Amino acid sequence: MLNSLGQLLLKLTSPGIPDTYQGNEIWRFCLVDPDNRRSVDYVRRTEMLASLQRLMENDAVPMASRLRELLDNASDGRVKMYVMWRSLILRREQPEVFLHGAYLPLDVAGPAKEHLCAFARIHGEHVVVAAVPRLTATLLRKDASRWPLDREVWQETAVVLPQRFKKYRFVDRLSGEVVEAGPGQGGRLLAADLFRSLPVALLVGRGKRVRRSGSPGAPG
DSSP states (O other): OHHHHHHHHHHHHSSSOOOOOTTTTSOOOOOSTTGGGSOOOHHHHHHHHHHHHHHHHOTTSOHHHHHHHHHHTGGGSHHHHHHHHHHHHHHHHOHHHHHHOEEEEOOEESTTGGGEEEEEEEETTEEEEEEEEOSHHHHTTTOTTSOSOSHHHHTTOEEEOOGGGTTOEEEETTTOOEEEOOGGGTSEEEHHHHTSSSSSEEEEEBTBTOOOOSSSOOOO
16 A cells, blocks of 8 residues: 555656556556456546545544544545545646656655655746655564554654755645754754655645645645
8 A cells, every 4th residue: 555655646746647547546456458457436436536525625623633534444545546636636736847847856864764755846936845655564664554654663764855945845735734844954854744644745835935724725
């Protein structure tokens, strides 16, 4: 599941046009032809997306609790659909970033640096940062069934920002959380902050004008 979520976010934010097979909006375990040509249950997927939209519109429940529900029931595939849905909304909102934006690999420092992949897409003052875990079986060797979401897992591991972005404030479009490189962090985004609610992060920054909202954004 972690590999699939990471691959999905990388695919949706890397240069080029992402190609996602119909039916793969949720977990789909099949081989190549003819297995992957089975009919797709569109009714189920449509209903699942509608339920996700209702869940994310329910501001009476804290956002962290809504995301926890997705992780606690990860086998149903909603968490994968959620990452795809939110990422595609961002692509629609900022097409220039994804069609013409530069690609910049970001350095990672700290004890678990081999387990974090991050890069930025940049267009003018706009920057999008994608961050995902990797080699998680090794990272979570003591308990491979857990989600890599806390400081115990990541310790002081951090994404190192280029100088021009050190004063940016970022909003994670998946969790709604504001992530900043604090004065004592030397322009670094701590992995423990990136992965507080979900095991992947999709940050949007544009100087100090980025503001925190109560939800990741209006449903699309």
